[in-house]
Amino acid sequence: xxxxxxLIAIDWGTTSARAYRLDARGQILDARSAPLGVxxxxxxxxxxxxxxxxxxxxxxxxxxxxxxxxxSRQGWxxxxxxxxxxxxxxxxxxxxxxxxxxxxxxxGLICHDADGVPDVMRGEExxxxxxLDDRQPSASRLIVLPGTHSKxxxxxxxxxxxxxxxxxxxxxxxxxxxxxLGRLATAGAGDDTAFERGxxxxxxxxxxxxxxxxxxxxxALTGALAPEGVADYLSGLLLGAEIAAARRWxxxxxxxxxxxxxxxxxxxxxxxxxALALAGFKTVSGPxxxxxxxxxxxxxxxxxxxx
Amino acid sequence: xxxxxxLIAIDWGTTSARAYRLDARGQILDARSAPLGVxxxxxxxxxxxxxxxxxxxxxxxxxxxxxxxxxSRQGWxxxxxxxxxxxxxxxxxxxxxxxxxxxxxxxGLICHDADGVPDVMRGEExxxxxxLDDRQPSASRLIVLPGTHSKxxxxxxxxxxxxxxxxxxxxxxxxxxxxxLGRLATAGAGDDTAFERGxxxxxxxxxxxxxxxxxxxxxALTGALAPEGVADYLSGLLLGAEIAAARRWxxxxxxxxxxxxxxxxxxxxxxxxxALALAGFKTVSGPxxxxxxxxxxxxxxxxxxxx
Numbered sequence: 096x097x098x099x100x101x102l103i104a105i106d107w108g109t110t111s112a113r114a115y116r117l118d119a120r121g122q123i124l125d126a127r128s129a130p131l132g133v134x135x136x137x138x139x140x141x142x143x144x145x146x147x148x149x150x151x152x153x154x155x156x157x158x159x160x161x162x163x164x165x166x167s168r169q170g171w172x173x174x175x176x177x178x179x180x181x182x183x184x185x186x187x188x189x190x191x192x193x194x195x196x197x198x199x200x201x202x203g204l205i206c207h208d209a210d211g212v213p214d215v216m217r218g219e220e221x222x223x224x225x226x227l228d229d230r231q232p233s234a235s236r237l238i239v240l241p242g243t244h245s246k247x248x249x250x251x252x253x254x255x256x257x258x259x260x261x262x263x264x265x266x267x268x269x270x271x272x273x274x275x276l277g278r279l280a281t282a283g284a285g286d287d288t289a290f291e292r293g294x295x296x297x298x299x300x301x302x303x304x305x306x307x308x309x310x311x312x313x314x315a316l317t318g319a320l321a322p323e324g325v326a327d328y329l330s331g332l333l334l335g336a337e338i339a340a341a342r343r344w345x346x347x348x349x350x351x352x353x354x355x356x357x358x359x360x361x362x363x364x365x366x367x368x369x370a371l372a373l374a375g376f377k378t379v380s381g382p383x384x385x386x387x388x389x390x391x392x393x394x395x396x397x398x399x400x401x402x
Numbered sequence: 403x404x405x406x407x408x409l410i411a412i413d414w415g416t417t418s419a420r421a422y423r424l425d426a427r428g429q430i431l432d433a434r435s436a437p438l439g440v441x442x443x444x445x446x447x448x449x450x451x452x453x454x455x456x457x458x459x460x461x462x463x464x465x466x467x468x469x470x471x472x473x474s475r476q477g478w479x480x481x482x483x484x485x486x487x488x489x490x491x492x493x494x495x496x497x498x499x500x501x502x503x504x505x506x507x508x509x510g511l512i513c514h515d516a517d518g519v520p521d522v523m524r525g526e527e528x529x530x531x532x533x534l535d536d537r538q539p540s541a542s543r544l545i546v547l548p549g550t551h552s553k554x555x556x557x558x559x560x561x562x563x564x565x566x567x568x569x570x571x572x573x574x575x576x577x578x579x580x581x582x583l584g585r586l587a588t589a590g591a592g593d594d595t596a597f598e599r600g601x602x603x604x605x606x607x608x609x610x611x612x613x614x615x616x617x618x619x620x621x622a623l624t625g626a627l628a629p630e631g632v633a634d635y636l637s638g639l640l641l642g643a644e645i646a647a648a649r650r651w652x653x654x655x656x657x658x659x660x661x662x663x664x665x666x667x668x669x670x671x672x673x674x675x676x677a678l679a680l681a682g683f684k685t686v687s688g689p690x691x692x693x694x695x696x697x698x699x700x701x702x703x704x705x706x707x708x709x
Contacts, residue, residue, distance in 0.1 A: 168623075208608070210606070212617050212621070213617075213620040213621065213623075213624050213626070214616065214617075214620055215620050244616065259613050260613060260616040260620075261610075261616070262581075262612050262615055263612055265582065269576040269580055269581060270576065272580075273579075273580050274569075274572055274576060275572065296519070299517070301515070301516075301651065303643075303646075303648075303650065303651070304611050304643070304647075305568040305569050305570055305643050306566050306567060306568050306569075306648075308569055308573075309521065309551065309568070309569050310520075310521075313519070313520040313521055313567075314519070314520065316475075316520075316522065317520050319520070333612070336610075336611070336612055337612050339610075340610030340611075341610075341613075343608065343610065344608065344610070344613070
């Protein structure tokens, strides 16, 4: 006999959405994904998109909690950003309810650097809370969430104290798909040596991305880099540039035991692990399904679950 | 009565070609341009392209000298790179003749950084020689040639001693035309304040391009940057990142009198001048038609001209 769900948790991003049914202990009963991200749904189409995502199966009286771009200006309703530092309590106290539904949306976070320049996240705050779950929540450390727009978050007594975004994944796609460098690349089986060479190039004291990316061309042109290695070299250059900048950004005190927690897609995290090792960072892996775990913790804290 | 030409000088690049007829004193008699860059001409099509560029007007016995991508692997014939340091003598001694024609092609330059990573130029070496023409050729200084791939060159007793490429123009086009940032930008009349704000952002000690570009989004999102200013802000960020990296690259001794010479398109040079001023660089303008002047000097040095 199937367990009754206690929460529908939805990680609703730009390009896709993933819904989890969680039981009364927060265990995942099942999950469904659909290419119904915020960019794919037109205004007014969100009720139908939710119904499609859930496969038409609506569990009566079960609360729903969503995080991610669904709470952005282009989403269903705007769930205003809250300011860092913010932890579980502040986030759970600032959910936005979608009128006429049992759905609530997690706020995004905003932080400002020393010059007042803002940075924002939506969805990653929930993955971070899901990662902090079974660890000392207030221990200082860094959590890295690789992706199109990678996030580095500094965790401390106040929860998520600050974070920084790096457009690494998007820059890679731009350079690979549209630049003169991509035209030199041919598909290969994956060249770890070329990848690590790129990372090391960007980690040099003299590292300067707008210059260093040109080396993908000059090394290929002079026969010092095989066309099959160009894409991995470029990927290494961009990851290395992210890490070089992020380690300047991160307060070294925030490293705590010296290790960085990686959260996200396993293959991408493996790439980051290799690059971070070259920069002298130890890494540990965050939990899988961090978003579902985070949504569960927020729903509990917010008192959304029947007791 | 029209003067007889002594040299046909051709600046033959990736997307377009420009031919000058020069008289016996090196003065420009006339010039013609055509969208017949190396990328537009298929293999075997260069004789016809040259004829079209010259408007079918072939001056008997007049030598032709070309610089730029016409000497690359994708050009008419490959004119091998020569190594830095290199000045007028080395360049003029290494022309490549196109068999069956009166056309010679200027070599590109290659230099290597402290780690042995190569950088290359084709065409800019000729513009630099055209710029050095009426100045002390061996005085230490920096010459900057803005463009899709901007070049910074360090000039000294050996001529062009070293140089570095920055993919600033191409990165701007990628981010503006294909990224999430470009989608936020709306056309405007040109926003100098947004441009300078971007330059200053990248010149900060904490400047880190893969992070800083995201601020074009967050500032727009929070209403701190008008959509009409996004493109200029992004342009400023990229120029600032180039300058921040280039001033680390450049040996400060190479600055000589402290000013940087700007060579190229007037509007683009004006942008660079404004950005360089924010970084504390004085600038002077190079000559117009620097490529034609450089080709003339090289042809003279190589003994191509009838005496």
